[in-house]
Amino acid sequence: MNNLLDGAYDLHFHTAPDVNERKCSDLTAAKRWKAAGMKGGLIKCHYADTTGRAAVLRELFPELTVVGGLVLNRQAGGLNPDAAERCGQAGGRFLWFPTLDARCYQSFRRGHDTGCDLSPYLSILGGDGRLLPQVYEIFESVKQYGMILCTGHLGPAEGMILLREAGRCGIKRMVITHADNPANHYSLEEQRECVSMGAVVEHSYFTTYFNRTSWEDLTAQIHGIGASHIYLTTDFGQTESPFSDEGMELYANGLLEHGITPEELELMIRRNPEELLQG
Secondary structure, X not given: OOOOOOOXXXXXXXXXXXXXXXXXXXXXXXXXXHHOOOOEEEEEOOOOOOHHHXXXXXXXXXXXXXXXXXXXXXXXXXXXXXXXXXXXXXXOOEEEOOOOOXXXXXXXXXXXXXXXXXXXXXXXXXXXXXXXXXXXHHXXXXXXXXXXXXXXXXXXXXXXXXXXXXXXXXXXXXXXXXXXXXXXXXXXXXXXXXXHOOEEEEEEXXXXXXXXXXXXXXXXXHHHHOXXXXXXEOOEOOOOOOOHHHHHHXXXXXXXXXXXXXXHHHHHHHHHHHHHXXX
């Protein structure tokens, strides 16, 4: 690989416009992907559907594969089957279950603050521990429109139930979102079980760049699961982070320095994300 980024993807990058200040705009991200020789990427927003924005970028940069989608946070009405359906009808490729509005994520952020009110935040489970009925309605849109179902910031207690039922309902493309992030960490055993259900594992440079997951732990997870079941992203877009292309290059070089082979890297930044998109 003369150029590490030739043909690579970053399927998790936050761009402006957004609620929070971001590193760059959609347009700048696409220009940088093209200049770096990358195949494309995904623009994500916790609080807006990026499907239409991705479509504009594909028209401006026909040589790139740029995709978007919707996060089922409170701005979308939470676990809203209508929002999921409209996203799919418009060509949205990714559908994430709650991220920053997930009740389990907010519980993690607030630590041991037992006095905090988590009732405004979202769980996919009812009082009986089973998936809420509207989740099954969302599954139908995911299947009908060929979307990729992602766990978002759901931890394993909810995420594994989601994936198991999604697979049982016939959904083929499923992702554990940044599985090594401490906010929704999946153990190696849990990752293996999710892979056995048909999911693929996303690892994002964000967690290693900001010293939340060590290189040693990351490479142990990759070897424990197998590179054929993993794809790599940056989850960047924060103002203090590198650009998407810079982050992917740093991530790739860091993994090579810590024992990941060029063949494994090829799978995780090129072949696996491309296969995920193609279905």
